[in-house]
Amino acid sequence: MTDQAFALDRPIATGVTHIDIARRSACLKQFGSHSMAFSTMQPDLAYFDMPGIGYIAYARHYGVRFALADPVCHPKHRELMLDRFLAEFPDAVFVQVSKAVVDHLHYRYGYYGTQFGSESKIDLAHWSLRGAKKQIIRTAINQARNQGIVIREGGFDHDVRKISEAWIRTRRCKNNEIRFLIRPMLIDFREGTRYFYAYLGGKAVGFVFFDPIYRDGKLVSYVPNISRSSANFKQGLWYALMAHAMEVFKEEGVAYIDLGLVPLMLAETVEPQESRLLRRVMSVIRERMDFLYNFKGLEFAKSRFQGTVEKTYCCHRNAMPGFAMFALFRLTRII
Template identity: 30%
Template sequence: MLDGDCAERTQHSLLWPFLLRHGSSAMAYSSLQPGATQFIHPQLGYLAYIPVRHPLYAPRGMNVVIGDPIAARADFAPLLDAYLAATRVLTVFLDIGSAFADVLSARGYPVNEFGVNSEIDLAGFDLELRGKQYAHLRRWRNKARSEGVEVHEGRLSEQGGEELDELNREWLARKGGHDLAGLTRPLVLEDEEGVRYFWARKHGRLLALAVFDPLYRDGRVIGYLHNASRAIKDAPNGTNDAIVLHAMGQFKAEGKELLTLGLSPLALKKGEVYPHNAWVAWAFDFIYRRCAFIYPCQGNFFHKQKYCGRQEASFVAGVPTLRLYHLLGILKALRAL
C-alpha cells in the first residue's frame, strides 16, 4: 500500500501529462485543488469532482464535477462513459463549455445555462485603456496610481510570511471565514507549480495579492486565469484592477495569448439552447437577482464586463430528477452554505 507522499507523487505523475496537453480551459488548473477527487482513465484523461455527502442535501451522496474533462475533445464522450460505468453516484456537471454540454445533452442530461466566462485576447488589448469602453478601468487604475499603489511580481516564498498570513486572515474574516471551493480554487499558502503571484504595496505596506493559474496547451503555457485575490479593507479603490492590468502587461510582453477572468455565475445572457430544467432556470434567475448574500453575482459580472473581453457561455448539467435539495448540495460543495 502506498504511503501518503508516494500516493500523491503517483497521482501527480498521472494527472500532469494530461493537464499540460489539454489544460486550456478556465477550470483546468482547479482540477488539482484541495478537496477534489480525480477519475483517471490512463489513455483518455481525467475529470475532477467534489464528493458531497450530507443528511439533507445529499443523503445518498453526490459528485459535483468541476469544469470540462482534462482530455482531447474527441475523448470527452468515451471518458464520460468510463466515469459513468465506474460510479453509481448522482453526478452534476458544473461550469462546463459547449463541447462537453453537447455530449451530456446527447446522453439525455438536461443542460442549463450557468453563466459566462470572460476571456481577453492579450494581443488585441489596449493597455493604455483608450476609448470610452475602458472609462471605468481608467478611473480605477488612475485612482490607484494617484494613491501611490505599486505592483510587483514575486513568489509567495519571497514575501513576509506574517504579512501574508495577516492579509489572508483579514480578507477571509470579511468573506465568511473561509474560501469558496470548486468554481474558485482555494488559495494555497505555498508556491505552486506554474502559478504566478502579483502584489500591491503602498510605501512598503502590503495591500493586496492576485493569483494567476496557468492555462496549458500542447505542453506550453498559453495564458492565465485570474483565480484569487486578497486585499485589505482600506486598500485604495482600484488596487485589484491595478494588479490585473500590470499582470496583463507582463503576460502580453511574454507573448501569452489570453487572460481569463473566470466565471460570472448566473449571468445568463444567451438564453437556454439545450433541453433543460425550467425550475433550475427560474432558481438561477432568482438567485442572481435576489441572493447577493450567497454570492454577489451581479457585481461580479458588472466588474468583469469592464475589461471588454469575449463572453463564453458556461453550462450545468444534471439528471432529469434534479431537485431543490440537490441544488443546495451543490452550494454545500462550493462552500457557499
C-alpha cells in the same frame, strides 16, 4: 478508477502518490485548456483516472458527486472518459463544463445542460485601456499611483494570509473561503502559477494569483483565480493589479486572459437542452439573494474589461436538482 477516500465529505487519506501527481500534471500541461483545469489539482478532490488518456476530478458531498470542469484529456477522448465515468457514477452532476460536454451528455444520456454562468476572454494582442467602459480601470490605475501603490510580480508569500483573512470578513460569505469552484489560496501544487502584489510603503495590501492554461503542451493563457485586497482600497486596487499583470503577459506573448467564472451571469435566450425551471430559480437567486454572494458586483467588475463572453454550464439528470444544488452550495461554502 476508484472513488478515492479523499473526497470532500470524508477524511483526507494518504493514498495519493507522487506518481499520481506527476501523471496528472503532465496531462494538465498537455490538455489543460479549460479555465478550471488547473483547479482540478486542488487538494481534497477525488479522481477518475484513465492512465495514458486523462482524468476527471470530482468531489462528493452529501452523497452527490460533482465533476469539476471538462475531462482533462485530448478532445477525441472526451466522450470515452464521460462514458466510463457515468458507467461508474450514473447520477453524477457536472459543474462548469463546456458546450461540447453538454451536447454529449444531453443527446446520449438525456441530461439537462443548464447555463451556470459565463466566462470572459480577453485577446491580449488587441488589449488596450481605451474605451468608455474602461474609464473605471484607468481611474483605479491613477488612484493607485497617486496613493503611492507599487505593483510588482514576486514569489508566493505566505504572509498574504493576513490580507486574505481580513478581506474574507468583508465578503458575503464571511469567515469561509469559497472552495471547489475556486481553488484554495494555499496549495502544494503551484507549478506555473504567477503572483502579482500591490505594495504601500513596502507592505503588501493586495494581490492577484494567476493559474496557467495550457494547450498542446504550451502555455496559452492565465486565469486570475485568487484575488484579495485591503478593505481600504476595495475593487479599485484589483483593477490596477489586473491591468499591470495583463501588460506583463502581453509583452511575454501570452495569447489571452480568461477572467474565469461569473456565476449566474446568464444569457437571455434559453437553449433547448436547458431546464427552464432551474434557470428561473437561478435568476431569482441572482436578483434577490445577493446576500449569499456578490453576483452582480463580480459581473460588473469583469465586464469593464470588455472581453468575449462565453457560456459555461452545469449538467444534471432532473429538471429541478434541488438537493444537488443545495449540496453544491454547501460544498462551495456559499451557504
